[in-house]
Amino acid sequence: MLGRVGLSLALALVGCGGGDEGKAEAEARVARVRIAEVVEVVPEVSSRHLVLLEAWRRAQLSPRYGGQVAELLVEEQAEVAAGEVLVRLVDADARGSLMSANASRQSSQKRLADLERQLADARELFDSGAGTRREVERLETEVETTRASIRQASGQIIQSRDRKSANEITAPFAGVVTVLDAELGEYASPGAPLVTLSELERLAVEVPLSQLEMVIHARGKLEFEVLIRGVREDAELEWIAREADEGTNTFPARLRIDNRSQRLRAGEAVEVLVRGDEGEPEIVVPPTAIRWEAGQAYVLRATRVGGGDEAEEGREQLERVDVTVHQDVGGGVAVEGPLVPGARVVSSGPATLVDGDEAIMIPHAPRAPGS
Template identity: 25%
Template sequence: MSIDTPSPAPVRVRRWRAPALALLALAAAGAGWAALQARATPPPAAAKAAPAAVVHELARDDVAAVAAGALSLTLPLSGSLVPLHQATVKAKVSGQVTEAAPREGAAVAAGQVLARLDDAEPRARLAQQQAALDEATARLSLATRHEAKHLTLLQQQYISQSAYDAAQNAVELARAGVQAAAAQRQMARIALADSVIRAPLAGIVSRRHVQPGEKLAPDMPVYSIVDLSRLTLEAQVPAAEIPRVKVGQPVRFQVDGFGGRAFAGAVARINPSAEAGSRAMLVYIAVDNADGALRGGMFAKGGIVTERAAVAPLLPLAALRGTAAAPLVYAIEDGQVVARAVTLGLRDDDQGYAAVSAGLAAGASVIVSRLDGVKPGQRVIFAAPAAPAPKG
């Protein structure tokens, strides 16, 4: 009996394994390439940080405070002080000086005796004229009595009309003689009074022209007197600036030697003609000198206030920015720069200020330095003051 042993079955190979292995190989290759790329490519940059706020450090001189005040426009001028009232006293009659007491710098009152002349001759002349008047008066009295007698004789028809007319004419001539003699006596009295020379005004003697013992002739100067209570400042102003000058405008000026003391005056008159050489016009300024501090001939320098504004915030012109039509300033408020549009009023380029009528109040702080990097919206701080140097 035979036993059949079965033969082994044939092995079947699965076809899906080949593609799978290929895919695995590709995946491995892709993973390796990605790893290489990851190493070669840098990591993405972090997000940019927000920019830090700009803070400017300013010096104290870069900022100015706006103060309130009354701005005025001033026209510069200079000139000499001249006494308003002064006189040179001259002799009216001839004679020898017997007295001349006041000296230069002495104060004299109006009517005070300055000098006396020898009055012997004028007294003798007065006596002579008095005698001539007495003689003329006696002739008039005699002629009047004769005229009365001739009138009686004429009424009785003892004399003719022509005889009476002659007597009447003698009276008229005698009366005229009396009047002439009286006039001559009055002239002699005036001559005697003129031998005493008096001050025509109150003031100070600026010069004594004669000495006792000198012989004077008529019209010779005796004394010069100035009244310093009122002075006139005569100043030259360019003709182009005259339209700005008006009578009554206030004037402020200074005189060397008074330590910066300011004196005041007012425009009193304006000369209508220009000076031939300078083409300037003289302006006469009345100055009250009640304390007598000023003297004639002193040189003064100052200005005429031609225009004055009301009290308003005064802005330094260095703080102006923008355009002339639309001015603005950089103000500092709570440590930040703020642009403020302003409306300007009166402007004084000489002093460097302008009155602000709108847009800025007194007490505000404005930047006056030209800092190109400082812009509106930025914050500012102030530099600390420098420490004092150590004492050696």
């Protein structure tokens, strides 16, 4: 009898211990998951370009007629004003042609005045019957020939003056002489670059835009951010090409950057970020929240269950919500389904979780400062 009682007592003690272990084992079987909030995000088109700063304007100056370099009036890296003479060529031929043309025109003008007086006298004599028609016609022919000579001489004067002025290479705008490719006394061939002039008080950046970015620009929602040496610089959109490049099917856009302080240099690398809103707000979840079953995408919506200590432990009731997956947006995935911003979904956890399961939320580790 005592043995049977002792056995019963022992079994009871064992049963008590087994209950605690069973509870702990059941608790261990509850899945641990991480939870993320559903957010609403406006899809954004963005592109990043690494390009070079360019001079706002650059001109290669060369002689039109050619000639020997007589004077070099500037040096490389010199700042010059608009209209300033940079290089002067020998203009002896131009001066001689101009003097010859002026003398020819003056002589022809004097001869024309004399012929016109003779013609007037010949017409009076012919009208009175004392002169002949042949004489009148001869003088009329000589008058027209002389007038033609005057016109030719005037044309030669214009050409000679143009050639004389072309022997002076002047600055078409204010800027900096970035290249001087001329030597005193050497012959400069027609069309050969002698001076490269760059406007550096303003700089330019050109970036290619896609067709979608052009559509967003037409809606007034395209933005540009320019980073130079890691610092954001103010830039204004100057123009966007109306025709796409044949090779890339992109539309070049030109941005203007103020450089009156001269702290920026043409040729520096520039990072340009192009951003713009693409459409209406969309519901977005983390990519890891998307689960699949037979081609159907779904997420597990999490709802806190219980109260008091259980709520503090982070117990979650899981519910399957079928969704349609759209494009990637802002580091997440846009979905369509019965979800609202602020809802909570399982972002990571066992693949065996199903509708109706319970899980315990694992808090996200706090980020280190500066991360």
